[in-house]
Amino acid sequence: MAFYLAFKEIWRNRGRFFLFSLVIALITTLVLFIAALAEGLAAANKEYLEKLDAQVIIFQKNVDLSANTSQIGRSTLNDILRVPGVEDIGAIGLSGGSLILDQSGNRLDVSLIGIEPGKPGNPDITAGRPIMTSRANEAVIDFRIAQQADVGIGSDLTIRTIQGTEEKFYRVRVIGITSGQQYLFRPSLFLPYRTWDDIRPQPSTNRLNSELVTNIVAVRLVPGVEIDQARADIERFVSSVEAVDLKTAYEAIPGYKVQQQTLNTQQFFTLLIGILVVGGFFQIQMLQKIPQIGVLKAIGASNLLVGAAAVIQIILVTTFGVFFGALVTAALALGIPGNVPIVFSGSTVAIAVAALLAIGPIGGLVTVRVAVGVEPLMALGLSS
Amino acid sequence: MEPIIKTNNVSKFYQSQSGLVRAVDQVSIEVFPGEFAALVGPSGSGKTTMLAMLAALLKPSEGQVMIDNKDLGKMKENDRVRFRRERIGFTFQSNNLVPYLTVQENIEMMLRLNGTLSAQGKNLVKDMIYRLGLEERQKNLPNQLSGGQKQRVAIARSLIHNPSVVLADEPTASLDSERAYQVVKLFSDLIHEQGKAGIMVTHDLRLCIYVDKVYQMMDGKIERVLSSRQEIDDFIACG
Numbered sequence: 001m002a003f004y005l006a007f008k009e010i011w012r013n014r015g016r017f018f019l020f021s022l023v024i025a026l027i028t029t030l031v032l033f034i035a036a037l038a039e040g041l042a043a044a045n046k047e048y049l050e051k052l053d054a055q056v057i058i059f060q061k062n063v064d065l066s067a068n069t070s071q072i073g074r075s076t077l078n079d080i081l082r083v084p085g086v087e088d089i090g091a092i093g094l095s096g097g098s099l100i101l102d103q104s105g106n107r108l109d110v111s112l113i114g115i116e117p118g119k120p121g122n123p124d125i126t127a128g129r130p131i132m133t134s135r136a137n138e139a140v141i142d143f144r145i146a147q148q149a150d151v152g153i154g155s156d157l158t159i160r161t162i163q164g165t166e167e168k169f170y171r172v173r174v175i176g177i178t179s180g181q182q183y184l185f186r187p188s189l190f191l192p193y194r195t196w197d198d199i200r201p202q203p204s205t206n207r208l209n210s211e212l213v214t215n216i217v218a219v220r221l222v223p224g225v226e227i228d229q230a231r232a233d234i235e236r237f238v239s240s241v242e243a244v245d246l247k248t249a250y251e252a253i254p255g256y257k258v259q260q261q262t263l264n265t266q267q268f269f270t271l272l273i274g275i276l277v278v279g280g281f282f283q284i285q286m287l288q289k290i291p292q293i294g295v296l297k298a299i300g301a302s303n304l305l306v307g308a309a310a311v312i313q314i315i316l317v318t319t320f321g322v323f324f325g326a327l328v329t330a331a332l333a334l335g336i337p338g339n340v341p342i343v344f345s346g347s348t349v350a351i352a353v354a355a356l357l358a359i360g361p362i363g364g365l366v367t368v369r370v371a372v373g374v375e376p377l378m379a380l381g382l383s384s
Numbered sequence: 385m386e387p388i389i390k391t392n393n394v395s396k397f398y399q400s401q402s403g404l405v406r407a408v409d410q411v412s413i414e415v416f417p418g419e420f421a422a423l424v425g426p427s428g429s430g431k432t433t434m435l436a437m438l439a440a441l442l443k444p445s446e447g448q449v450m451i452d453n454k455d456l457g458k459m460k461e462n463d464r465v466r467f468r469r470e471r472i473g474f475t476f477q478s479n480n481l482v483p484y485l486t487v488q489e490n491i492e493m494m495l496r497l498n499g500t501l502s503a504q505g506k507n508l509v510k511d512m513i514y515r516l517g518l519e520e521r522q523k524n525l526p527n528q529l530s531g532g533q534k535q536r537v538a539i540a541r542s543l544i545h546n547p548s549v550v551l552a553d554e555p556t557a558s559l560d561s562e563r564a565y566q567v568v569k570l571f572s573d574l575i576h577e578q579g580k581a582g583i584m585v586t587h588d589l590r591l592c593i594y595v596d597k598v599y600q601m602m603d604g605k606i607e608r609v610l611s612s613r614q615e616i617d618d619f620i621a622c623g
Contacts, residue, residue, distance in 0.1 A: 001496050005482075012484035012525065292483065295476060298441060299541075300469025300497050302462070376441050376468075380432050380476070380553055 002308035010316060020281050021321035027274040028325025028356050029332070031267055033342065035352040036333070038263035040341035041185075045259075046250035048113065048183040054090070054120040054218035055227050057249040061240045065252035067094050071213045072241065079238045080217060085225035086234070090119030091193060091214035095200040096186065100158040100169070101149055107160065108148055111183040114196025120218035123190060128153040128176030135194035140176035142187035147338065153177065159189070161201045170199045184253065185341070219243070271355055278363030282314055286367045293371055294378030303372045310371045311361065318360025322353060386453070387414040388548050388581035389438060394447035395604075396433050407433040409604035410447065415549075415581040415597070420572050422592050423585045425601035431585045432553060434601070438583060439472055439551050440464040452548050469497050473542030473580070475571075477554040480538040481526040487537050488513060488522040494545040512540045516570070532563035539571055543578065550575055552584040556591060568594050589620050 010017045043050075049057070058080060060070040072091075080089050093114030098107040115121040117132045123140065131140055139157060146152055151174055159170045172191065181188040191199060197212060221230050231243040244252075251257055286293075293306055326349075336342055396408040408430040415421045423431040436442040437449050440456045449456045452471060459467060468474075473494075481490045491509050495501040513522050516536045526534055535555055542550050552571060556564035568584070572594035575582035584595065592598050598610040598619060610616045 004496065008489070009484045291478075295480060296482070297465075298439065298468065298476070299474050299494065300465055300472075302465050305497075377436060380436055380439075380441070 002305050003312050005305075005309040006313035006316060010313060017317055021317055021324060023277060023281075024274070024318055024321025024356075024360075025325030025328060027270060027277065027359075028322045028353075029329045031270050031274070031352050031356055032326065032329045032344070032349060033332075034263055034267045034270060035348050036342045036344045038260060038267070039345050039348045040343040041259055041263070042256070043180065043343050044182045044185045044341045045253050045256050046183075048111070048123070048181045048188050049246060049250040049253075051123070051179075051181065052121065052218050052246060053220065054246070055221045056219040056230055056234065056243050056245060058217040058219060058234060058238075059242045059244070059249075061242045063242075065242065065244060065249065066254070067215050067249075070215050072215070072217055074212050074214070076238060076241065077214070077217065080219065080234060080241070083230070083234050083237045085222050085230045086219055087222045088120055088220045090116050090121035090218045090220075092121045092216050092218055093193060093196045093200060094183065094215045095161075095196075096184070097159050097161045097189070097199065097201065099145065099149055099189070100160055108145065109186050110142075110145060110159075111186045111188045112159070112161070112196055112200055113183065113188050113190050114193040114200070114214075115190050116193050120220045123178040123181045123188070125176045126179050128174070130176055131190060131192050134192050136192050137170070137172045137195065138175045138192070139172040140178055140190040141174055142181045142189070143177050143179060144182070144187035144338070145189060146174075146177050148187070157189075159199055161199055163202045168199075216249075267352075271359055274356065274359040275363040278314070278318065278360050279366055280363075282310070282364045282367040283370070286310065286370050290370070290374050291378060293374040294376055297374060297376035298380070306374070307368050307372045310364065310368045314360045314364035314367070315357075318357060322356045325356075326353060385416055387416050388452060389413065389415040389583065390448075390450040391438075392448040392450070394434075394437060394444045394449055396430075396437060396442060397445040406604045408437065408444075411601075411604075411606050412447075413599055413606065413609075415583060417581060418576050418579045419597060420575045420582040420584070420595045421597040421599060422595040423583060423599050423601060424587065424589060424592065425607075426587070428603075429601040430604040431601050433604075435551055435553055435583065435585050438549070439474060440468050469494075470545070471548045473545070473547040473550040475535065475538045475542045475550075475552040475555045477557045481534055481541075483526050486523050486525055487518055487529070487533075490526070490537055491540045491544050494541055498545055500545065508544060509540075512544055516540050530563075531558050532567060535559065535563075535567045536570065539567070539574065543574055543580070546578075548581065550580045550582040552582070554585055554587070556586070556588065561590075564588065564591060592616055592620050 058072065059065050060072055063069040077089060077091060080086060095112045096109065097112045098109050101108055115131060116134060122130055125140065151157060153174050155174045157172050157174060159172060161168050227245050234243040235241065296306060333344055391411055391413050393410045393412055394408060395406065395410055398405040398407055411434060423434060425431050437444050444457050456464065482493065485493065488509060491512060492501055495505040513519055518533065518536060521529060521533060556567055559567060568591045598616055599606050600608040610619050
């Protein structure tokens, strides 16, 4: 009976309810795009670190987990490898550079990542083969580079970096392609570690006496070893390092937290606006229906029935609006260029949709309270 | 024969800033099956409060309200809601009908509320619609009906679930004289035919030509009871 009343009212006033559903659909679209933007921007920042085949990342101590500032000498690597619970480690070098796309000088900014063959830090390969030596003029590239530079396996790439005050150009051959591996908003280009060390931007071209250093170290633990325990052991046995889990590592990327907090705040306020809009609409509608509800109660409708009808109506309208908005979002998403950092991941969309579905009942709580509080005596123009 | 409606010295008091208000004061009435009574009196005489107690919407402060030998004052809230749904038919002055339900659906609603909308129930609704001359209007919404048609639908709804008691609160307030007579006559005919106990609150004495008994109220008390045709006709004639 509650569903019957709720549905009949919606159906007989479908124009009004459809227009209101459009407002919910609009809010849904906004929330989903903000969520997807947060996801896309986060991925653009952290994708490589998040997907690492390691559990712990080691930084130099007292650098505030800044990967670019962190400098870990090769001699320290052996100390780390001897820590109980550590299965394997991989030195990772991080820097930026540009790919020269054509003769006219068009460039594509990339993250240059130096990795050791077969060690933690190597990305999953979706085509071609992984890096197998420590020095070779070959590279594994993020699929985005393949798309944007229109290159594939066997193609030659020209990398431009600044060393000292000079522009340097290096040619490498593409041997493998990976899934998404962005870092610091740039697609990644993986190089054998020593090749990376030659290519990376440096303050001076004179590096004959400098020790080979790495920015961070990826640590794969023996299965079953607790991450916190391993971190504590590493910091106890190895001097001047700071060991953190992956989440802590990518949350320390400059601007990452602030950016995510900003987007989450936007999302929160959009949902809050949604709650107020839904609450306001149903509240106004309920106030108009008070005499009618008084009659319904006077002829024997229970509070449960009246309250349930209000809740069902709110749920139906909200659900329609949210799914309509999700469809519109999906349609719009098809037209978004690939370089726009918007990512609709299943879990993010599911959480956003669940939150959006919840705004109806939350916004309608006051309405239900009003409906339940209407006195049947109102039908006779009396009140208790 | 036992009365369906019986009140014994029923009173309703309110506390107001100026003290205790006796809205209804020691009123005793009886209405038998197939009998249609009118509660008349000026504004503030207590007739609507009396109707609210008869409808199990208000608990009396003192005395008893008995319907079908059940003491409404002793019922719990949930039982009173169910009692209203099953045993009482109600027609109001306004806002009678659910605006988003058709004529047929409004009449069916009492059967739905009681969980008795079977094929037989649907036939009853069709018969009632035919009886009230609403067959052309059965798919219309209330805003497509005239005032008289709306009240006829309300009367149908108040009777469709076979209640013991039918109550009407100023059912003709929004109608012109001709429509008002038609509506009250219809009400009266159905109550007599179906053996219900009916009470109508009205301030329009002319409509009492269709009732069997008149309770005239004043200041919360029953001032006069008219139970013969001659007494009622004289009362109407005197205005």
